[in-house]
Amino acid sequence: MSGDLEPGLSRELVASQFDGRLGGGRAATLRKGRRPMVTTDEHLNEYEQDTALRARAARVLPGGMYGHQSAARLPEGFPQFFSHGEGSHIWDVDGNEYIDYMCSYGPIVLGHRHPGVERAVAAQAAEGDCFNAPTERIVELAELMTGLIGHGDWAWFAKNGSDATRFALQVARAHTGRSTALRGERAYHGWGSTWMSGAAGMTPADAGFQLPYTYNDLASVRAAADAAGDDLAAVVVSAVEYDASGNWTLPDQPFVRGVRDLCDATGAVLVLDDVRAGFRLDLGGSWASYGVEPDVSAYCKAIANGYPLAGVVARRELEEAAGRFFATGSYWFSAIAMAASIATITTLQETDGVAHIGRAGTLLREGLDAQAHAHGTAIRQSGPVQVPALSFLGDDPASMEVPRAMMFTSEAAKRGVYLHPTHNWFLSTAHSDEDIERTLAVTDVAFARVKEAFGDG
Numbered sequence: 001m002s003g004d005l006e007p008g009l010s011r012e013l014v015a016s017q018f019d020g021r022l023g024g025g026r027a028a029t030l031r032k033g034r035r036p037m038v039t040t041d042e043h044l045n046e047y048e049q050d051t052a053l054r055a056r057a058a059r060v061l062p063g064g065m066y067g068h069q070s071a072a073r074l075p076e077g078f079p080q081f082f083s084h085g086e087g088s089h090i091w092d093v094d095g096n097e098y099i100d101y102m103c104s105y106g107p108i109v110l111g112h113r114h115p116g117v118e119r120a121v122a123a124q125a126a127e128g129d130c131f132n133a134p135t136e137r138i139v140e141l142a143e144l145m146t147g148l149i150g151h152g153d154w155a156w157f158a159k160n161g162s163d164a165t166r167f168a169l170q171v172a173r174a175h176t177g178r179s180t181a182l183r184g185e186r187a188y189h190g191w192g193s194t195w196m197s198g199a200a201g202m203t204p205a206d207a208g209f210q211l212p213y214t215y216n217d218l219a220s221v222r223a224a225a226d227a228a229g230d231d232l233a234a235v236v237v238s239a240v241e242y243d244a245s246g247n248w249t250l251p252d253q254p255f256v257r258g259v260r261d262l263c264d265a266t267g268a269v270l271v272l273d274d275v276r277a278g279f280r281l282d283l284g285g286s287w288a289s290y291g292v293e294p295d296v297s298a299y300c301k302a303i304a305n306g307y308p309l310a311g312v313v314a315r316r317e318l319e320e321a322a323g324r325f326f327a328t329g330s331y332w333f334s335a336i337a338m339a340a341s342i343a344t345i346t347t348l349q350e351t352d353g354v355a356h357i358g359r360a361g362t363l364l365r366e367g368l369d370a371q372a373h374a375h376g377t378a379i380r381q382s383g384p385v386q387v388p389a390l391s392f393l394g395d396d397p398a399s400m401e402v403p404r405a406m407m408f409t410s411e412a413a414k415r416g417v418y419l420h421p422t423h424n425w426f427l428s429t430a431h432s433d434e435d436i437e438r439t440l441a442v443t444d445v446a447f448a449r450v451k452e453a454f455g456d457g
């Protein structure tokens, strides 16, 4: 009987993944000992409800959907609507189940509906969420974060990463009394006019007072700083950035040291955008292992396991500037997200969550490398294993011409593994060895399909 299963997919594993979760059809098929759906075209996902919802959405939402989920950006086989999640798994509105490697584009760091976080949320909800002023959770959370992050003397909270990066830059400008910020030429720091200069609907003035540099190229930072002259307010650096050749990359040590020295020499503020990688790479901040501290850091994604919260931590010297301008939002002080954040960060601390995420990410990366090699498919894996990225050398990720990645992720989605063709992926503490093993059974098929279609892999 075991010969009926694909290599690497034990009957116990299949049973543990499917029992009690699938409808009778698929479960019955597996019990009969036939091949699991992941390796055939017989049991691919179906998207009836999703299609119906898309038609309704097309009438009432701009373009049918916006942002990452706009239909034009999703490969075939990607549902647009989900219904629920548990741990590392999510279900779409048609009941199709996926192992989730996007983690809601980052916020889900402990898995969906983590019991400890949900308990903290329920306890806070029983007291209330949104008052005229914050609850004591804001002080507890600020104490927790400043206790963990070396340069954190005070903390500030809002809702989205864009709030945090914008606030950090405004603090830097208020502190220095200068205007010009240096930023990575391909960096994404949020959707607002501060960062998206040149986008439709922005004015030429929105592009003002910013100069680009090339990530990991200290000479380009120095040249931009020279151009800014005595108006240099801030150097903004992403903890992980997309480089010109399509790699997701961490900064190297000389670059980190060099921007720190440059800021010290010029009086500019060093802003770390840790929205994407923060609390996945290191609880002390994504630069902790470099032995170099920024002046201010922006956080969001992983700090509250999916509850809406952004945070900034900064050095004492910047506190006075933060008090010199008015900043608030209707929901910035709501207590539930802060309670969720305290539970999330405490759980990461107590369970060595970062190490677990790293281990799962390493297993996935090694498995994908071995498969690509076996198929003779040329891929590049980049970025830290906790926020990994995969691209095909035959594609051109820098210009978003990625037919191989589109096919690979589409074939995976139709078989119950949710990846992304161009964005980096996210691992969580909920990803188990079994998840990775089952994922690799699917990606093996996806690699084979890409190879069949493109020859070069």
Ligand SMILES: Cc1ncc(COP(=O)(O)O)c(C=O)c1O
Pocket (backbone or CB within 6 Å): 159, 160, 161, 162, 163, 165, 188, 189, 190, 191, 238, 273, 274, 275, 276, 300
């Ligand atoms: C590095 C970085 N900075 C800022 C942001 C903006 O965060 P948000 O979408 O929560 O506004 C993002 C979002 O993906 C990000 O990756």
